[in-house]
Amino acid sequence: MGRYVIRRLLQMIPVFIGATLLIFLMVNVMGDPVAGLCGDRRCDPATAARLKKEFGLDKPVWQQYATYMGNVFTGDFGTAFNGQKVTELMSTAFPVTIRLTLVAIVFEIAIGITLGVLTGLRRGRPVDTAVLILTLVVISVPTFVTGLLLQLFLGVEWGVIKPSVSSEATVDELIVPGLVLASVSLAYVTRLTRTSIAENRRADYVRTAVAKGLPRRRVITRHLLRNSLIPVVTFIGTDVGALMGGAIVTERIFNIHGVGFQLYQGILRQSTQTVVGFVTVLVLVFLMANLIVDLLYAVLDPRIRYA
Amino acid sequence: MRGATQAKWAACAVAVALTATACGGGGGGGSGIVGSSWGDPQNPLEPANTNEVQGGKVLDMIVRGLKRYDPKTGEAKDMIAESIVTKDSQNFTVKIKDGWKFSNGEKVTAKSFVDAWNYGAHLKNNQKNSYFFGYIEGYDKVHPEKGDATADTLSGLKAVDERTFTVKLTQKFSTWPDTLGYPAFAPLPKAFFDNRDAWLAKPVGNGPYTVKSYQKGSRMELRKWDGYSGDDKAENGGVDLKVYTDNNSAYTDLMAGNLDLVDDVPASQLKNVKSDLGDRYINTPAGIIQTLAFPFYDSKWNKAGMDKVRRGLSMAINREQITDTIFQKTRTPAKDWTSPVLGDDGGYSDSVCGDACTYDAARAKKLVKDGGGIPGGTLRVSYNSDTGSHKEWVDAVCNSINRALGNDKACVGNPIGTFADYRSKASQQKLDGAWRAGWQMDYPLIQNFLAPVYYTDAPSNDGKYSSEEFDKLVDRANAETDTAKAVATFRDAEKVLAKDMAAIPLWYQNGSAGYSDRVSDVALNQFSVPVYEKIKAD
Numbered sequence: 001m002g003r004y005v006i007r008r009l010l011q012m013i014p015v016f017i018g019a020t021l022l023i024f025l026m027v028n029v030m031g032d033p034v035a036g037l038c039g040d041r042r043c044d045p046a047t048a049a050r051l052k053k054e055f056g057l058d059k060p061v062w063q064q065y066a067t068y069m070g071n072v073f074t075g076d077f078g079t080a081f082n083g084q085k086v087t088e089l090m091s092t093a094f095p096v097t098i099r100l101t102l103v104a105i106v107f108e109i110a111i112g113i114t115l116g117v118l119t120g121l122r123r124g125r126p127v128d129t130a131v132l133i134l135t136l137v138v139i140s141v142p143t144f145v146t147g148l149l150l151q152l153f154l155g156v157e158w159g160v161i162k163p164s165v166s167s168e169a170t171v172d173e174l175i176v177p178g179l180v181l182a183s184v185s186l187a188y189v190t191r192l193t194r195t196s197i198a199e200n201r202r203a204d205y206v207r208t209a210v211a212k213g214l215p216r217r218r219v220i221t222r223h224l225l226r227n228s229l230i231p232v233v234t235f236i237g238t239d240v241g242a243l244m245g246g247a248i249v250t251e252r253i254f255n256i257h258g259v260g261f262q263l264y265q266g267i268l269r270q271s272t273q274t275v276v277g278f279v280t281v282l283v284l285v286f287l288m289a290n291l292i293v294d295l296l297y298a299v300l301d302p303r304i305r306y307a
Numbered sequence: 308m309r310g311a312t313q314a315k316w317a318a319c320a321v322a323v324a325l326t327a328t329a330c331g332g333g334g335g336g337g338s339g340i341v342g343s344s345w346g347d348p349q350n351p352l353e354p355a356n357t358n359e360v361q362g363g364k365v366l367d368m369i370v371r372g373l374k375r376y377d378p379k380t381g382e383a384k385d386m387i388a389e390s391i392v393t394k395d396s397q398n399f400t401v402k403i404k405d406g407w408k409f410s411n412g413e414k415v416t417a418k419s420f421v422d423a424w425n426y427g428a429h430l431k432n433n434q435k436n437s438y439f440f441g442y443i444e445g446y447d448k449v450h451p452e453k454g455d456a457t458a459d460t461l462s463g464l465k466a467v468d469e470r471t472f473t474v475k476l477t478q479k480f481s482t483w484p485d486t487l488g489y490p491a492f493a494p495l496p497k498a499f500f501d502n503r504d505a506w507l508a509k510p511v512g513n514g515p516y517t518v519k520s521y522q523k524g525s526r527m528e529l530r531k532w533d534g535y536s537g538d539d540k541a542e543n544g545g546v547d548l549k550v551y552t553d554n555n556s557a558y559t560d561l562m563a564g565n566l567d568l569v570d571d572v573p574a575s576q577l578k579n580v581k582s583d584l585g586d587r588y589i590n591t592p593a594g595i596i597q598t599l600a601f602p603f604y605d606s607k608w609n610k611a612g613m614d615k616v617r618r619g620l621s622m623a624i625n626r627e628q629i630t631d632t633i634f635q636k637t638r639t640p641a642k643d644w645t646s647p648v649l650g651d652d653g654g655y656s657d658s659v660c661g662d663a664c665t666y667d668a669a670r671a672k673k674l675v676k677d678g679g680g681i682p683g684g685t686l687r688v689s690y691n692s693d694t695g696s697h698k699e700w701v702d703a704v705c706n707s708i709n710r711a712l713g714n715d716k717a718c719v720g721n722p723i724g725t726f727a728d729y730r731s732k733a734s735q736q737k738l739d740g741a742w743r744a745g746w747q748m749d750y751p752l753i754q755n756f757l758a759p760v761y762y763t764d765a766p767s768n769d770g771k772y773s774s775e776e777f778d779k780l781v782d783r784a785n786a787e788t789d790t791a792k793a794v795a796t797f798r799d800a801e802k803v804l805a806k807d808m809a810a811i812p813l814w815y816q817n818g819s820a821g822y823s824d825r826v827s828d829v830a831l832n833q834f835s836v837p838v839y840e841k842i843k844a845d
Contacts, residue, residue: 036727039358040745041767042734044438046430046452083351156563163559167525255556257525270727
């Protein structure tokens, strides 16, 4: 187990370097960021040259990348164009997004798996059909439509929630945005769990458990559900990364100052430091989430062992 | 994650939003807090480093300079200045009023100005507005085009005593005192020079508001400063600026009653704004003109007859139709190269462009043909596609041109991914064909609409337009001591632009804003910044 984890961690290094290099190059290809700082007029050449020097933009790209990576390893992610340290931006944006992601994941697990078990056990019954149709609707409607509609009805028409999240972004404010963010994944989790449960219900070990005279509740939670969760856990694990970086739409609708918003603004302003810094952290989150998912397999299914 | 005080503030802010009552205010008139939408300022909040509206909003509340533009008429009125006198339009003596203070108790002295201007001009401080000090003698030493600065201070700037300083310009510039309303010319307290980082974290100025708290990137709370020395004291208890991720969510918050003022109504809501807000929607002219600029550095566009082609293209654009349907009247068809906010006395004219700015398909077709046709057969109009709704109107302009000329390939849009890339291409003369150009005035003077954009090799003359006649007239107008005569001469210079069709004027941009029924007396100034100190809140 320990050796396996070390091997996986070592494998992360090339992935990490490759991903950051790619992002670094892509942001650089977009052109000269300093030109956008002066509005619809030309920056005076002397100031522009000094700014370029300060941000290291006058050096060749490989050298910029080397310096940047060197700094990253000492914890210095550089400065955004508005003079704020990128680490400072991260320290305000990541807690918000982590909270939002957690709310979303809780919804996925609580609602998604419950509905999945319910429908899996009652295949073909009206409940099953109703949930299937419902998930189909959720999957086919784009997130921004759900988001805007919920915001309009709950926030403006009925006044149940505040349509925009304050800068503190407390958990209770994030419930509706979290639900919107989770909606599509939630539908997938429901369907995955349903199929998996329905399939395993006829498995030998379930029949054995029932034959042993175990109570129905124990058969379902300990034997059936635990074995059926492997694909679901894989999905949720990869979804953590996707939710954190891909919340741009939801974050813009509900005015959440999280990672998605910072990335969007960073791209618009071509702030290499912001974009690469945030993506670097997201890549790390993604890699860690994947590792944890793989380790969870062993917990869920004792037959799986890592050497 | 955050301290108890901030949490308390959050609770307070929520209370404000929910129950529409002031927070911590003592009741009675002037205690109401105005909640207003905001965007993250692009640059650090220094006076000489702020060149866009979001940072400009804050500076307009916390700093006051020698002059201030009247929000209604645009006239530059004395604020801290007691007198600015000159005999030769080149050497100025500035005397400031007694009794002005910064909110930290420091006195506003001649030195506050001299130090701030020297800071703003110096190359090593990376101030994006430093070119404003370019008329002052010694600028080329502290801010050379290439290499390091050879002087620390502007030689043309001297403090005489506590309330007097003198300014020597490099050339005659009679209306120079009228430029001093721009925030870049604001004074700075000693506290700024002692600890710049602390100042940027919580700016200290001499304006009607003080900064109570500032969370970078999310919100700023400004409160009325009772010790303010000027006569434009705040009529409300304070302003809470709140950063929104999207102007649509700000608008939704206004609808839900959580916000009092939105000064950027999203394009997609313009159709509903009248029914949503009624007379709480304002749409007033701002000092912004949009034009199509041309590459005069390209010989194809600079040869004889091309002025006819440009005039023809101008006449092929149906401005009324585009401003009505695409912009819902938040733009006004342009009739000259300046802006209506200048007023007739300031140099605005609704006849300089004349027929050339009026849609006439038949004449347009003939003019383009007479001039030798569009170089290369197709006019490519470049624009940035990331912000604003440029694609819509560029496509509309091209459609209009194509229809008028009866040629489907006469004009196509050429989107460029990001604003930075588009600006970098434009400023390095790498665009072929026309491109969208916008000019937002720095100060309400006709000089500002002409000299920086069309003078030979001027800083924002991206198209490299050059006309000896125009340059001569601008020089003469700058040297003219009588303001009325100066304006008349600038108008003559503008006629040269009309003759050459140096750029195609499209439309003047308006500022638009919507506000809640809690607040009243909301207005936008010529820079489309809300006049916060005049707003009354319950």
